[in-house]
Amino acid sequence: MHRITVIGGGLAGLTAAITAAEAGARVTVHEAHHSLGGRARTAGGPYRTNEGPHAFYAGGPHWTWLRRRDLIGPLAPLPPLEAARLRLHHRGALRRTPPFALLRLLRPRTGPAPVDTDFRTWATGIAGEEGARAAAAYTAVALFHHDPGSLSAAFVQERLRRATALPPEAHYPRGGWGAVIDRMAARAWNMGVRIETESRVDELPGDRPVVVATSLPAARRLLRDDTLAWPSGRTVLLDLAVRTRRGDPFAVSDLDAPGWIERFTAQDPSLAPAGEQLLQGQFPIGPGESRADGLARAAHLLDLGFRGWRERVTWRREAVADGRTGAVDPPGSSWRDRPAVDRGDGVYLAGDQVAAPGVLSEVSFNSAITAVSLILGRPALDLKRA
Structure with missing residues (x-):
């Protein structure tokens, strides 16, 4: 029985938690904010805004993964x-x-x-x-x-x-992205994931494995690793x-x-x-x-x-x-050149600026799936069919 710690309760962290729990792992998620979601968090109203314009691109593997688990919910067609x-x-x-x-x-x-x-x-x-x-x-x-x-x-x-x-690949969950996050959080709870909000982690925990599903600057500070850098917008x-x-x-x-x-x-x-x-x-x-x-x-x-x-x-x-808008690749580089998911010593990165393919939030999803696959010692999942 694996015990996995996930730092960060955004899209990457919840994807990692659900994937690990589905495989039988015991998972604890630490989220510094009082609510889950990260950049996918939707304001409570009366104006239900996200952190900048948001849309789901239906051509990516995260769309299939969410659909199979009935986590996308009703869409708002244009x-x-x-x-x-x-x-x-x-x-x-x-x-x-x-x-x-x-x-x-x-x-x-x-x-x-x-x-x-x-x-x-x-x-x-x-x-x-x-x-x-x-x-x-x-x-x-x-x-x-x-x-x-x-x-x-x-x-x-x-x-x-x-x-x-x-x-068009762009789709819009009714009620904003926060509605998707709520469904993901509910699934995690129902699978026994322990979720602790207002739980800021300032020191890397000794219990491993751990998935650091934060922004890259936050991961750099937590891991005290100045090599964790990549261009963003x-x-x-x-x-x-x-x-x-x-x-x-x-x-x-x-x-x-x-x-x-x-x-x-x-x-x-x-x-x-x-x-x-x-x-x-x-x-x-x-x-x-x-x-x-x-x-x-x-x-x-x-x-x-x-x-x-x-x-x-x-x-x-x-x-x-x-530096909060996802990775951008300069000429001569691709997603493979970004900071690796596996940092060694039982530490793994997930987020939208690390070494995983996809567009925007798809990078967070793909890196989370990859991290859990590495932890469980299984071949990397076929992301096109996830």
Whole structure:
């Protein structure tokens, strides 16, 4: 009978706990916050926000894993009329269709992009400078990075294809991601997992094995290991509640500079009080930029897409997410080069910046599954069928 300690009660920690408990292990989860969820935590209301725009991508193995356990729950489908209200900011104006050059990068015959070349260079050779710039900016919805064109071409291409897939891969759990976390927590409890909230761990426990399912900076401090580092994004997060007005777009993607703002009540009206709309946006900022710079870009996009938004605001929240938006791979590197899951001496990492494949939260899921497979001494699970 394995006894496993999990530090962190977010998506990675709960995935590890459930997987281990299903295999018969005794599991204890320590969560520093008073509630579970990490970055997948949903505010209690009346505005049910996540930490930045959130969506489940249905093409990943975590979708299958959650489905089989009935943990996703009811979804909030985007009405076709709303889906048609995606607007693109290009050349200073809002448009309904992307530039033709961008579409060249989505053709099946384009083939896989190289790992050791930056996306801007590779994409320019196929779609020209304008198409490459627009495509790189569009991937901000799945990158939260101020300069996607500087990253590995293979890394950015995968996210571009996932974000533009038809039918769309993005799905929205009704009630926000917190509803999924609640179902995962209930399953863990029912399987005998001991969950301790407001339980901050400042020293690595002597009892092993232990899964450290925290952010990478927190893991670095806990393990006192300065090698636990990997590039991430820095982005301004803006949440707004505005009074409803017919004609507001579903989402606006900035193709001139990375940025995205989405009306989440378009698919799930329960996220805000009646008569109000919930907008969530993210605007990546570079090393020399400030929160004010990101907010200025957000205001410009809102001016273009959401007429009279300033007079309609009923609630506002803003923040900067620094190093909390998932791993990004520079040219010449892939997920295999990130900090390894197995740290030796019975210590394992799980989270969205470690050596596991996937897009956004899929990395957390895949790393958690890998960690438990290593602990139990079993072959790594087939993540495509998990």
